[in-house]
Amino acid sequence: MIEVKGVSKSFGSNQVLKDISFDVKEGEVVVLVGPSGSGKSTLLRCINFLEEFQAGEILVDGAAVGYSGGTSGPSRRRQSEADVANLRTKAGMVFQNYNLFPHKTAIENVMMGPVLVNKDSKADARAHGLELLAKVGLKDRADHFPSQLSGGQQQRVAIARALAMRPKVMLFDEVTSALDPELVDEVLKTLRDLSNEGMTMIIVTHEMQFARDVADRLLFFYQGVIIEDGPPAEVFANPKTERFQTFVKRFQANSHRG
Numbered sequence: 001m002i003e004v005k006g007v008s009k010s011f012g013s014n015q016v017l018k019d020i021s022f023d024v025k026e027g028e029v030v031v032l033v034g035p036s037g038s039g040k041s042t043l044l045r046c047i048n049f050l051e052e053f054q055a056g057e058i059l060v061d062g063a064a065v066g067y068s069g070g071t072s073g074p075s076r077r078r079q080s081e082a083d084v085a086n087l088r089t090k091a092g093m094v095f096q097n098y099n100l101f102p103h104k105t106a107i108e109n110v111m112m113g114p115v116l117v118n119k120d121s122k123a124d125a126r127a128h129g130l131e132l133l134a135k136v137g138l139k140d141r142a143d144h145f146p147s148q149l150s151g152g153q154q155q156r157v158a159i160a161r162a163l164a165m166r167p168k169v170m171l172f173d174e175v176t177s178a179l180d181p182e183l184v185d186e187v188l189k190t191l192r193d194l195s196n197e198g199m200t201m202i203i204v205t206h207e208m209q210f211a212r213d214v215a216d217r218l219l220f221f222y223q224g225v226i227i228e229d230g231p232p233a234e235v236f237a238n239p240k241t242e243r244f245q246t247f248v249k250r251f252q253a254n255s256h257r258g
Helices: 040-047 081-090 106-116 122-135 151-163 181-196 208-214 232-237 242-257
Strands: 002-011 014-024 029-033 055-060 091-094 169-173 200-204 217-222 225-230
Touching (some): 002 040, 014 040, 014 055, 014 225, 029 040, 029 208, 040 055, 040 200, 081 091, 091 151, 106 122, 151 181, 181 200, 181 208, 217 232, 217 242, 225 232, 225 242
Parallel strands (some): 029 200, 091 169, 169 200
Antiparallel strands (some): 002 055, 217 225
């Protein structure tokens, strides 16, 4: 469903992704962990072509992301805005900040994409939007404005909004990091439910227990490189690198202090 082949990305002289390659199968949940600045969020943004990348190739459901004509060199061409927009209907993305329109209700936020981009009727978009708000436990908040919702509720509306475009894959970029601790579980429950339904997902998170429980595969990023890759139970039990051992110990210590 997702193929990442030799992707490299730099901001000026700072190379944040270094020849990254991995695949995600249909229905698979892949969790990306690692210290801040290791390239996890940048990779997600490249998959959704919110960031351009200098080399490599990304495919979502068989379609090239951002470029055609090879992985590098003069034959490599940037795709049209129409192609990029089409990609984004396949790959829904949810950020750590909810980015809801404050002057629109929850259901209006969820309906916007299907009406404006997919040209769905307002009646169809509303019916589907209410189903999605029910899925994330917020049907009774459909007519509330973002200011009337908690942070966890706003994040669940953002997830429903992304799902409204009927994406093939979902990308989650630290969606619980801006939430108060007591609101984290309600968002993680929504991600667990999506996993149980077979949604293909890549999730950037610092929630180690969630990664253990939900992920099919865990990738550990360090300085723009994947240095651990495997089923979470296996990776946690037998880490190949000292860097990952240190990372896990630090989070275990923080959770015990909490």
